[in-house]
Amino acid sequence: EVQLVESGGGLVQPGGSLRLSCAASGFTFSSFWMHWVRQAPGKGLDYVSRINSDGTITQYAGSVKGRFTISRDNAKSAVYLEMNSLRADDTAVYYCAKDLHILGFDYWGQGALVTVSS
Amino acid sequence: QSVLTQPPSVSAAPGQKVTISCSGSSSNIGNNYVSWYQQLPGTAPKLLIYDNNKRPSGIPDRFSGSKSGTSATLGITGLQTGDEADYYCGTWDSSLGAGVFGGGTKLTVL
Numbered sequence: 001e002v003q004l005v006e007s008g009g010g011l012v013q014p015g016g017s018l019r020l021s022c023a024a025s026g027f028t029f030s031s032f033w034m035h036w037v038r039q040a041p042g043k044g045l046d047y048v049s050r051i052n053s054d055g056t057i058t059q060y061a062g063s064v065k066g067r068f069t070i071s072r073d074n075a076k077s078a079v080y081l082e083m084n085s086l087r088a089d090d091t092a093v094y095y096c097a098k099d100l101h102i103l104g105f106d107y108w109g110q111g112a113l114v115t116v117s118s
Numbered sequence: 119q120s121v122l123t124q125p126p127s128v129s130a131a132p133g134q135k136v137t138i139s140c141s142g143s144s145s146n147i148g149n150n151y152v153s154w155y156q157q158l159p160g161t162a163p164k165l166l167i168y169d170n171n172k173r174p175s176g177i178p179d180r181f182s183g184s185k186s187g188t189s190a191t192l193g194i195t196g197l198q199t200g201d202e203a204d205y206y207c208g209t210w211d212s213s214l215g216a217g218v219f220g221g222g223t224k225l226t227v228l
Contacts, residue, residue, distance in 0.1 A: 035217070037163075044120065045155070045163065045206050047217035061216040095162055103210050103217050104153040104168025111162060 002026035002107045004096050009112030012086055020081040020112055022096030027107075029077040030054070033099040036070060036081050038092035039111075046092065050099070051079065064090075086116045121146060122207055124220035131228050134197050138223045140190045140207030146218055150210040152190040154183055157204045157222075166205075167192065197227050 008020040022034070036048040049060045049070040058070050069082040079096055094112050097105035123141040130136040140152065152170050155163035165174050167183035170190065182193045190207055207220040 037217075037219075044204075044222040045157075045208070045219040047208075047219060050217070059215055062214065100165065100168055100174065102151045102169065103208055104151070104165055104172075104174075105155075105163070106165045106168075106174055108162035108164075 002098070004098065004107055004109035006094065006096055006109040006112035009094065009114050011115045011117065013118050014087060014116055016086050016116070017082070017084045018086065018114060020083070020094055020096075020114070022079045022081075022109055024077045024079070024096075024098070027098070030074040034070075034072060034079040035097045035099060035103075035105060036079075036094060037097055037105070037108075038090075038094045038114075040089070040092040043092075048094070049081065083114070086114075088116050090114065091116045120221040121211060121214070121218040122209070122220035124205075124207060124223045126221070127224045127226065129226040129228055130197050132197050132199060135193065135195045136197060136225065137194075138192045138205050138207075138225070140192070140220050142188050142190075142209065142218075144188060145213035146188075146209050146211040147185065147190055148188040149212060152183065152185055152207055152209045154181075154190075154192045155206045155208065156201075157206065159203075163206065194225075199227050201225060202227050 035050040072079045098107040100106035154167040157163045170185040171183040211218045
């Protein structure tokens with residue numbers, strides 16, 4: 001059974017940092033692109049970032065470029081999102097998602113809530 | 119403001135058919151595959167359609183997808199009360215170099 005489990009969410013002050021982790025199981029992790037998607041409270045889906053199967057290609061939404069860093073450890077079947085210079089508008093549930101084929105996300109984690117507030 | 123445009127809401131009676139549109143541009147829908155997701159309250163999104171018109175295993179054929187030019191459409195037939203949810207389209211935007219989603223459409227089954 002495929003499982004994606006996010007962790008590392010919480011309350012952080014504006015300007016602070018947080019690192020999200022996503023532990024994957026039930027599939028050959030090293031063969032798939034992985035993504036982060038977020039959803040602010042009561043709002044729609046917002047694309048964040050993606051990383052290719054061996055970690056050599058990363059891409060980001062304009063709103064997080066230069067502040068967020070995606071990475072992965074295929075030995076641990078995990079993907080990470082390092083978030084710096086956090087702002088109030090980064091407050092959201094952050095989902096990691098497995099790519100079936102070109103942004104068709106066939107499995108999603110349960111989400112990790114990040115709240116940026118003083 | 120979302121890059122992809124969806125109607126905020128649609129509604130139809132049980133058993134009927136509904137379509138949800140998703141409008142974009144040549145940099146996204148026009149030259150990339152489109153996916154569709156269903157999100158029930160308090161849950162993660164669920165993939166309904168990928169590569170414009172393919173259904174993952176386990177998704178009933180009541181759900182269908184199509185694409186023409188810079189627009190895509192999700193169709194749902196034989197509506198059930200359990201289909202009440204938010205629906206999102208998504209694709210890659212080659213100009214932005216990032217994924218993009220529509221603003222979401224709330225489906226009400228009357």
